[in-house]
Amino acid sequence: xxxxxxxxxxxxxxxxxxxxxxxxxxxxxxxxxxxxxxxxxxxxxxxxxxxxxxxxxxxxxxxxxxxxxxxxxxxxxxxxxxxxxxxxxxxxxxxxxxxxxxxxxxxxxxxxxxxxxxxxxxxxxxxxxxxxxxxxxxxxxxxxxxxxxxxxxxxxxxxxxxxxxxxxxxxxxxxxxxxxxxxxxxxxxxxxxxxxxxxxxxxxxxxxxxxxxxxxxxxxxxxxxxxxxxxxxxxxxxxxxxxxxxxxxxxxxxxxxxxxxxxxxxxxxxxxxxxxxxxxxxxxxxxxxxxxxxxxxxxxxxxxxxxxxxxxxxxxxxxxxxxxxxxxxxxxxxxxxxxxxxxxxxxx
Amino acid sequence: xxxxxxxxxxxxxxxxxxxxxxxxxxxxxxxxxxxxxxxxxxxxxxxxxxxxxxxxxxxxxxxxxxxxxxxxxxxxxxxxxxxxxxxxxxxxxxxxxxxxxxxxxxxxxxxxxxxxxxxxxxxxxxxxxxxxxxxxxxxxxxxxxxxxxxxxxxxxxxxxxxxxxxxxxxxxxxxxxxxxxxxxxxxxxxxxxxxxxxxxxxxxxxxxxxxxxxxxxxxxxxxxxxxxxxxxxxxxxxxxxxxxxxxxxxxxxxxxxxxxxxxxxxxxxxxxxxxxxxxxxxxxxxxxxxxxxxxxxxxxxxxxxxxxxxxxxxxxxxxxxxxxxxxxxxxxxxxxxxxxxxxxxxxxxxxxxxxxxxxxxxxxxxxxxxxxxxxxxxxxxxxxxxxxxxxxxxxxxxxxxxxxxxxxxxxxxxxxxxxxxxxxxxxxxxxxxxxx
Numbered sequence: 001x002x003x004x005x006x007x008x009x010x011x012x013x014x015x016x017x018x019x020x021x022x023x024x025x026x027x028x029x030x031x032x033x034x035x036x037x038x039x040x041x042x043x044x045x046x047x048x049x050x051x052x053x054x055x056x057x058x059x060x061x062x063x064x065x066x067x068x069x070x071x072x073x074x075x076x077x078x079x080x081x082x083x084x085x086x087x088x089x090x091x092x093x094x095x096x097x098x099x100x101x102x103x104x105x106x107x108x109x110x111x112x113x114x115x116x117x118x119x120x121x122x123x124x125x126x127x128x129x130x131x132x133x134x135x136x137x138x139x140x141x142x143x144x145x146x147x148x149x150x151x152x153x154x155x156x157x158x159x160x161x162x163x164x165x166x167x168x169x170x171x172x173x174x175x176x177x178x179x180x181x182x183x184x185x186x187x188x189x190x191x192x193x194x195x196x197x198x199x200x201x202x203x204x205x206x207x208x209x210x211x212x213x214x215x216x217x218x219x220x221x222x223x224x225x226x227x228x229x230x231x232x233x234x235x236x237x238x239x240x241x242x243x244x245x246x247x248x249x250x251x252x253x254x255x256x257x258x259x260x261x262x263x264x265x266x267x268x269x270x271x272x273x274x275x276x277x278x279x280x281x282x283x284x285x286x287x288x289x290x291x292x293x294x295x296x297x298x299x300x301x302x303x304x305x306x307x308x309x310x311x312x313x314x315x316x317x318x319x320x321x322x323x324x325x326x327x328x329x330x331x332x333x334x335x336x337x338x339x340x341x342x343x344x345x346x347x348x
Numbered sequence: 349x350x351x352x353x354x355x356x357x358x359x360x361x362x363x364x365x366x367x368x369x370x371x372x373x374x375x376x377x378x379x380x381x382x383x384x385x386x387x388x389x390x391x392x393x394x395x396x397x398x399x400x401x402x403x404x405x406x407x408x409x410x411x412x413x414x415x416x417x418x419x420x421x422x423x424x425x426x427x428x429x430x431x432x433x434x435x436x437x438x439x440x441x442x443x444x445x446x447x448x449x450x451x452x453x454x455x456x457x458x459x460x461x462x463x464x465x466x467x468x469x470x471x472x473x474x475x476x477x478x479x480x481x482x483x484x485x486x487x488x489x490x491x492x493x494x495x496x497x498x499x500x501x502x503x504x505x506x507x508x509x510x511x512x513x514x515x516x517x518x519x520x521x522x523x524x525x526x527x528x529x530x531x532x533x534x535x536x537x538x539x540x541x542x543x544x545x546x547x548x549x550x551x552x553x554x555x556x557x558x559x560x561x562x563x564x565x566x567x568x569x570x571x572x573x574x575x576x577x578x579x580x581x582x583x584x585x586x587x588x589x590x591x592x593x594x595x596x597x598x599x600x601x602x603x604x605x606x607x608x609x610x611x612x613x614x615x616x617x618x619x620x621x622x623x624x625x626x627x628x629x630x631x632x633x634x635x636x637x638x639x640x641x642x643x644x645x646x647x648x649x650x651x652x653x654x655x656x657x658x659x660x661x662x663x664x665x666x667x668x669x670x671x672x673x674x675x676x677x678x679x680x681x682x683x684x685x686x687x688x689x690x691x692x693x694x695x696x697x698x699x700x701x702x703x704x705x706x707x708x709x710x711x712x713x714x715x716x717x718x719x720x721x722x723x724x725x726x727x728x729x730x731x732x733x734x735x736x737x738x739x740x741x742x743x744x745x746x747x748x749x750x751x752x753x754x755x756x757x758x759x760x761x762x763x764x765x766x767x768x769x770x771x772x773x774x775x776x777x778x779x780x781x782x783x784x
Contacts, residue, residue: 099435228457232449234436239429241398243502244422244450289436292457 014300018081021307025077028315031068041069052206071205079204079212079268080310080323081303084275086216086265088302090258091276092283092295093223096230097254098159101284104277105262107163108255109170113143114266116173119180119193129203132196133211133267140263143169148255198322199270201310212268219261220299226254227295234289272306273324274331279305282338305330349374349409349538350395350506356403357390357562364390365401365562372555374505375536377529379543379553379570383583387562388542392510395540397421408506422450425506426499430514431491433484440486440494441479444470447502469501470494473527489520496524504531509541513548521545525552546579546587546598558582560727574598577701580731584722586756587734601734602757609738611758612778615746616766619649622743623713625766629775630662630711638779639663642711642741643698643725645670659691661698662711668694683718701731707738709779714743720755729756739779 026038044062048070051059058071090105098107106112117139121132150165151158184190223230229250232240240247265272283298309326350372357365364387372378382388393399395406397413406413408424426447434443444466445458452458458466470476475493478486483494492512499507507528513521529552531537543549549556549570556573558565565582566573576589579598586601588608601607616622623646633640640662647657659670670691677684704710710732718724732740733756744752753761764774 096436101436225455228452229449229454231438231442232446234438235434235446236432238398239427241418242396242422242425242427242429242508243446244417244419246418284436288442289434289438290442 014297014304018300018304018307021304021311022077022081025307025311026069026073028311029068029073030315030318033065033069037065038069041066045070045074049206075206075209076201076204076310077307078209079201080306082209082212082216083201083265083269083272084279084306084309085220085299085303086212086261087272087276088279088305089220089223089295089299090261091302092280092291092298093230093254093258094276095280096234096291097251097258098163099234099236100159101281102277103163104274105258106170106276108147108166108259109143109168109173110140110259110262111266111271112170112173112177114140114263115197115271116143116177116180118196118267118270119177119184122192122196123180123184123189136267137263139173140266141259143173144255144259144263148252195322196270197324199272199324200320201269201323202314202320204269208268212264215264216261219257222257223254224295226250227291230254230291230295231289234291269323271324273328274335275302275305275309275327278331278335278338282334285338285341349376350540351407351410352395352404353407354404355391355394355401355406357387357394357399358402363562365394368404368559368562368564370555370557370564370567372506372538372540374538375532376554377532377539377541377552378555378557379541379549380557380559381543381546381549381579381582382559386559388559389510390562391559392508392540392542396425396427396508419450422502424503425508426502426504428492428495428499428507428509428512430510431488431495437482437484439479440475440481440483440490441466441470443483443494444479444498444501447498447500450502466497466501470497473497473500488515489517489523492516492520492524493527496527500531500537504535504537506538507531507540509539511542511544513543513545521548528552546574550574550595550597576734577731580734581701581727584727584730586730600757607733607759608736609733609740610778611733611740611742611756611761612775613749613752613761613763614741614743614766614771614775615749615763618654618745620766622766623647625771626711626713626741626743629772632772632776633779638709640709640711640779641698641704642709642713643695644711644713657685659694659698661694663698663703666694666697670695683716695725696728699725699728699732701728701735704732704735704738706736708735709739709741711741712743714745715752716745716748720748720751741775741778 023038027033027035044066048059051057062070087105094103094105094107095101114136118132118136120139121127121135147162147165147169150168151162154161181190181193184193229245232243232245233247233250237247279302280294280298283301284294287293287297306327309330310323313321313323313326352368352370355365355368356363368391370378380388380391390399394401397418400414408416408421413421441463445462447466448458448462467476467479470479473493473496475490475497478490478494483491486494509528512524516524525548528539528541532539553570555568556570557567558573558578560582566578576587576598580587587598588601588604588606589596589598614622614625623644626644627646630640642662644660644662645657646660647654649655655673656669657671658667660667668690669688671685671687673684674686675684678686699712712725712729715729716724719726719729732738742752749763762778764771768774
């Protein structure tokens with residue numbers, strides 16, 4: 001891939017590719033749908049959404065195809081896009097903030113916190129699905145705050161220290177999760193926890209989309225606006241300060257926003273491994289380190305990646321493969337390939 | 349432009365800077381010299397507001413830094429940091445454009461115009477061709493030029509350079525400083541540079557500040573500060589000066605195989621009467637009107653060991669209490685004595701290189717482990733050795749003689765044991781023969 005060509009890769013092109021993939025994704029699946037049905041279904045989308053928002057009810061005049069496309073596949077694909085985008089952008093931000101291309105979004109224990117929270121929700125009697133998600137979200141944010149607070153109390157702003165407190169918090173929540181699994185009822189709750197941990201988009205609905213879109217879109221907007229400052233932050237504290245930026249404050253803001261995004265994503269669909277680490281890393285190889293390009297493009301690529309992964313997960317076999325399995329199975333070899341290429345031909 | 353008043357920085361009860369004051373006008377080049385650990389980088393960090401000084405103030409155009417925002421400071425003051433790899437592969441142009449950051453609002457990013465301006469700065473430094481290259485793949489010299497370009501793009505009013513010649517080859521060292529100097533002259537840029545090579549300071553600086561243990565040892569116009577005595581004193585290394593094309597340069601004496609002075613070492617165990625022998629000798633010299641300088645430490649003995657000790661400035665005959673046995677090994681001084689400030693001051697006065705001239709004779713009683721580790725009077729001895737045809741009589745205990753010879757690179761010093769019956773004669777011969 002020529003560097004000169006790909007460096008001009010525009011977000012608008014990414015959006016084109018995503019739309020095309022979205023179209024294919026709407027066709028694909030166990031329930032066969034004709035491409036022409038998609039156009040007719042999409043024409044009904046505004047009325048369906050209005051009716052859902054105003055009355056909370058689905059219009060009666062929908063055909064079976066329309067229902068599959070508009071009420072099942074479309075929100076699910078959108079969820080995949082948003083989660084993919086959210087995990088990737090926060091991965092890119094974490095990597096910049098920690099000045100380490102091998103950092104993933106769960107470095108501060110956010111994911112462990114979310115998983116613990118979700119398991120707790122599933123074990124506690126009478127929790128609704130929403131309760132599970134809220135608990136996951138709150139625990140995820142709590143984990144990140146605990147890691148940052150601990151690093152601050154240890155008296156240093158060192159990034160290394162923050163990574164270590166992240167590991168401490170992560171392992172505490174990890175053991176809490178194991179404890180909950182051990183306590184869970186092995187016939188009802190334990191499978192629920194295990195399936196939740198695998199990550200799945202199968203329960204996505206329009207309300208999932210709404211509940212995800214708000215934090216992810218707002219968070220992305222802020223990150224997009226601050227992405228140039230992230231470049232400066234990548235140079236380290238001394239240089240940031242001498243270039244007129246207070247690194248501790250900016251770092252805190254960026255970490256809080258991205259932890260918020262990660263917590264919302266993981267709380268909604270469970271753990272989706274690798275994407276936040278691999279995608280920014282991969283995109284960086286052809287956009288360069290400049291976050292002005294890296295942030296929007298990797299967000300688009302991340303969205304596309306999860307969209308494809310989810311399509312593979314639901315359409316390739318008779319049973320649905322957990323999405324986390326697909327992203328790991330694709331992400332890990334891809335990562336290995338990138339490392340291999342890096343060793344072979346220098347960094348570009 | 350920049351004024352620094354009584355700057356102090358204390359951390360964890362350790363005083364890293366004390367009473368540093370200086371002024372810098374537009375277009376001036378100030379070089380900061382100091383041994384490793386002298387506090388140069390701490391001073392630099394206080395100057396650019398990276399750390400808050402515990403005492404004193406730094407003002408930029410009459411405004412204290414503490415009252416300015418980070419961006420306001422950065423709009424006037426640019427830092428060329430010690431180069432290090434970046435975690436991500438930014439291009440050289442991206443690095444240079446970052447100099448625009450302090451002028452951008454929080455959500456703003458550099459414009460096309462900024463990119464064009466940055467390229468122009470790079471072209472002025474003849475590095476336009478590097479714009480698209482990966483910064484991490486550049487050579488040390490190229491990286492330094494990129495950082496310099498970024499700093500000049502950021503502000504050409506005040507540049508701070510933190511050891512700019514590190515990792516640079518012979519040619520690049522001069523190139524980078526010549527570019528900086530050009531900016532001083534053409535754009536009236538004020539420059540503060542931490543340098544390790546006194547000769548580079550000699551070539552480029554207008555003013556020089558010598559820093560030792562966080563205190564200003566000397567500060568002023570280059571011609572008054574840059575003397576071989578001051579340089580020897582700063583680094584504790586006897587340094588000679590020589591001339592090339594009307595310009596004075598410095599080089600360690602031992603490297604050149606020069607010894608401008610002669611050293612005689614009197615050695616003997618503790619309590620063997622070394623000081624007493626010297627007291628007699630000094631009296632004899634006074635009778636014969638032979639002037640002597642230096643210091644003497646007559647001790648008071650108790651139970652066969654030194655209990656306390658006075659210090660005497662031989663030239664003025666002033667005397668005061670110097671050390672008291674505490675019986676506890678002090679880790680800082682490596683001795684079992686505690687020393688009085690008054691005594692230290694008198695000793696420093698006695699060994700002051702500013703009052704020591706050609707053909708004179710200096711006695712140091714005695715050179716111990718503290719001096720060998722650069723503490724005590726350790727750093728005061730080297731500048732004395734640079735004085736032409738001077739003679740030095742040192743008292744050294746036998747176990748340290750070899751280390752002392754190595755430390756001050758002495759070539760065949762005369763070594764006399766205290767038991768030597770001809771000691772007095774030999775001493776007299778040493779001061780007389782050379783005087784002839």
